Amino acid sequence: MSEDEVQKLLQQHPHLRTYMENVSKKVKQPVFYHRLPFELKEEVYPNLVYPTKGDVFVHIYRTKGMDEILYHAIEPTLNEREKEKYNRVLKLILEKAPEKKSVISDNELKEVLKE
Known part of the structure; x- marks a missing residue:
């Protein structure tokens, strides 16, 4: 990946x-790829x-001190x-879930979610 592409991503x-700024204190600047070679x-x-x-990105690394x-x-x-929004939704799910029937398939889940 070119330096311009990396800068655009950043x-x-x-x-x-932020991650790159923090990790640069521990390891050298990693090489960026479009996909895992x-x-x-x-x-x-x-x-x-x-x-x-x-x-989402993945950083794969190992230094000499790592096993x-x-x-x-x-x-x-x-x-x-x-x-806050996530916690409200999670709370609603936890409140409503016991009232719903158990589901096994994706189609059953879709039906329960429509209710």
């Missing part, structure tokens, strides 16, 4: 920018970032307003 995804599977000390779905390769998901966090 501008578009504040959570990625198969040819790097044998890399002993990888240090790379690639996008997954949506706003294993670390796979770290870089994802946005909820702000306070979103956390």
